[in-house]
Amino acid sequence: WKGHSDANPNFRTLGKLSPPVMRKIEPFGAQFLAYARRKRHGRTFSEDDRI
Amino acid sequence: MSDESNGVPATGTPEHYAIGIAFGNSYSSIAHISGEGKVEVIANEEGDRQIPSVLSYIEGEEHHGTQAKAQLVRNSKNTVASFRDYVGKDYKSIDPTPCHASAHPIESDGQIHFSIKDTESETENKVSVLEITARHLRRLKNSASDFVGKPVTAAVVAVPTDVSDEQKAALSKAAESIQLEILQFIPEPIAALLAYDSRSSNPTADKNVLVADFGGNRSDVAVIASRGGMYSILATAHDYELGGAQLDQILVDHFAKEFEKKHKSDPRKNERSLAKLRLEAEAVKKALSLSASATFSVESLADGVDFRSTINRTRYDILALKTFARFTRLVEEVIKKAGLDVLDIDEVILSGGTSHTPKIAKNIEAIFPESTQVLAPATTTTALHPSELSARGAALQASLIQEFEKSDIDQSTHEMLTVTPHLAAAIGYQVSGQSADAFTVIVPAETAVPARRTQVIGGLQGDVLVRIAEGEREIKVTQAAPKAKPETNGSKEGDDDDDDDSDIDEDDEPEEIREKVWKPKQALAEFVFRGLPKGSKVEVTVNIDAEQVVSITARPVGGKGGLRGEIKAAESAQNGSA
Numbered sequence: 001w002k003g004h005s006d007a008n009p010n011f012r013t014l015g016k017l018s019p020p021v022m023r024k025i026e027p028f029g030a031q032f033l034a035y036a037r038r039k040r041h042g043r044t045f046s047e048d049d050r051i
Numbered sequence: 052m053s054d055e056s057n058g059v060p061a062t063g064t065p066e067h068y069a070i071g072i073a074f075g076n077s078y079s080s081i082a083h084i085s086g087e088g089k090v091e092v093i094a095n096e097e098g099d100r101q102i103p104s105v106l107s108y109i110e111g112e113e114h115h116g117t118q119a120k121a122q123l124v125r126n127s128k129n130t131v132a133s134f135r136d137y138v139g140k141d142y143k144s145i146d147p148t149p150c151h152a153s154a155h156p157i158e159s160d161g162q163i164h165f166s167i168k169d170t171e172s173e174t175e176n177k178v179s180v181l182e183i184t185a186r187h188l189r190r191l192k193n194s195a196s197d198f199v200g201k202p203v204t205a206a207v208v209a210v211p212t213d214v215s216d217e218q219k220a221a222l223s224k225a226a227e228s229i230q231l232e233i234l235q236f237i238p239e240p241i242a243a244l245l246a247y248d249s250r251s252s253n254p255t256a257d258k259n260v261l262v263a264d265f266g267g268n269r270s271d272v273a274v275i276a277s278r279g280g281m282y283s284i285l286a287t288a289h290d291y292e293l294g295g296a297q298l299d300q301i302l303v304d305h306f307a308k309e310f311e312k313k314h315k316s317d318p319r320k321n322e323r324s325l326a327k328l329r330l331e332a333e334a335v336k337k338a339l340s341l342s343a344s345a346t347f348s349v350e351s352l353a354d355g356v357d358f359r360s361t362i363n364r365t366r367y368d369i370l371a372l373k374t375f376a377r378f379t380r381l382v383e384e385v386i387k388k389a390g391l392d393v394l395d396i397d398e399v400i401l402s403g404g405t406s407h408t409p410k411i412a413k414n415i416e417a418i419f420p421e422s423t424q425v426l427a428p429a430t431t432t433t434a435l436h437p438s439e440l441s442a443r444g445a446a447l448q449a450s451l452i453q454e455f456e457k458s459d460i461d462q463s464t465h466e467m468l469t470v471t472p473h474l475a476a477a478i479g480y481q482v483s484g485q486s487a488d489a490f491t492v493i494v495p496a497e498t499a500v501p502a503r504r505t506q507v508i509g510g511l512q513g514d515v516l517v518r519i520a521e522g523e524r525e526i527k528v529t530q531a532a533p534k535a536k537p538e539t540n541g542s543k544e545g546d547d548d549d550d551d552d553s554d555i556d557e558d559d560e561p562e563e564i565r566e567k568v569w570k571p572k573q574a575l576a577e578f579v580f581r582g583l584p585k586g587s588k589v590e591v592t593v594n595i596d597a598e599q600v601v602s603i604t605a606r607p608v609g610g611k612g613g614l615r616g617e618i619k620a621a622e623s624a625q626n627g628s629a
Contacts, residue, residue: 010581012578031280040463
């Protein structure tokens with residue numbers, strides 16, 4: 001068993017994610033509002049958590 | 052979806068009070084969030100929480116709700132009912148059937164109108180369906196304002212999933228004319244799901260939910276992927292000729308025949324007798340949902356003869372057998388449309404007045420495995436009132452967004468934000484030492500990205516290899532007993548139309564055992580932990596960002612030596628989405 005690289009000897013990648021499907025999220029509920037806020041401000045989960 | 056362009060000048064006043072309105076063809080309800088933060092369905096002045104969507108006029112006086120509905124007998128020509136589906140529609144595209152017993156829709160300047168005597172004079176006025184809607188909404192708004200003690204200025208309105216933008220614009224316009232701002236339209240199945248999730252201990256759990264909304268004149272079903280508290284509709288199906296009215300008709304026919312046997316005349320042939328039959332049949336149907344028998348009694352039903360009879364629930368269930376089966380078929384149809392199996396559905400929410408019928412709920416429960424929770428009064432003691440779900444969900448959404456500006460809401464609901472990539476396959480793991488086919492899901496398919504899920508793998512020891520892979524769900528069928536013909540209970544295979552009789556033998560034991568199994572499909576990454584002590588646990592976090600880059604972090608619980616790695620996005624996914 002061989003790792004990905006010397007820097008990360010215990011991890012290796014084998015493949016890639018299948019292409020995603022485009023779907024619509026229904027704009028309702030508290031979780032959506034949080035998502036919309038993140039997306040409109042271009043923030044990630046952890047950046048948003050900090051604010 | 053709900054971005055109507057007729058931007059109402061934002062009031063911006065802090066005394067914005069928003070309620071939830073469920074506006075149906077047959078019944079409407081209103082709800083708000085009480086001072087203690089609980090959802091409360093508001094009763095109108097007559098004490099009704101399910102308010103009939105009916106308006107009636109006697110000598111210029113307007114009657115609404117239950118009072119107006121009673122006028123269907125003596126004053127049917129001046130009574131308007133079942134008009135919601137006509138709002139914003141073309142005259143040619145509507146089905147006037149539900150209005151046969153009340154004022155008929157007529158065409159005037161290409162618009163749908165009703166010709167009614169709504170003033171004190173004897174002349175008939177042509178009143179547009181928009182005006183009727185505005186009057187109905189005004190009564191609802193006033194009832195809500197009276198109840199909460201402050202003026203209601205805004206609302207979230209629950210509508211079926213197939214309502215077009217033109218219809219929404221027309222509804223907004225009607226509401227605007229009575230100073231009611233519609234902040235957002237919420238699809239009825241989403242509202243029902245919100246109503247249940249708001250009281251759930253774990254509202255952000257990943258699950259597939261089927262919402263069946265069985266109404267008065269139509270039935271709508273939807274399959275929703277609920278992921279981390281966000282909802283994506285996978286499929287919808289509608290039946291515009293299936294609902295409580297069809298069940299009422301069964302009772303109307305039953306009692307009319309009984310009357311005819313006794314008195315040699317058919318009360319269905321007289322308009323007024325038929326209207327009386329219909330009202331009483333609906334009342335009997337509702338009574339049969341609550342108790343095992345009910346009394347049907349109408350004073351002067353036909354030819355001045357009073358009529359009284361009783362029916363028990365078993366009898367009714369037999370009479371309505373075929374119609375009940377249509378509800379089950381609609382549920383099966385939507386699952387098929389979503390490309391899923393009954394085993395994929397985690398939760399079934401029965402909504403709408405007709406969902407009170409115990410047999411319908413039981414029939415639907417029977418097609419699902421035991422692990423699926425069917426939420427209806429007949430199947431779960433903790434179920435919410437099916438008639439109230441849409442209004443409750445709309446009220447919850449209204450309370451969430453009432454302090455926002457309309458422009459903010461429109462921006463947030465724009466397709467730029469709402470159309471996003473969803474995972475095509477589930478992401479899960481395999482651990483060395485298990486069978487090669489074992490696979491445990493971490494992030495289910497149809498999850499919108501970005502997403503992050505964490506799972507703990509237990510019972511590890513020594514050198515452990517964990518492989519992260521995409522997985523596929525398969526339905527494994529094993530024959531249990533080789534007796535009888537297969538496919539009796541066949542959930543979705545071959546039973547299309549017209550084989551209603553197959554539903555009779557639903558108590559038979561299933562001949563085959565169907566189970567859901569996961570198969571790893573495509574490996575994504577691997578990592579190793581060396582020399583783990585006995586009984587170790589490893590916590591794996593999978594994070595997929597907006598660009599479909601997957602990062603994986605894993606660390607032994609209570610130990611040290613965590614590791615992380617990243618899987619780059621597939622090239623084909625790079626065609627800039629949002």
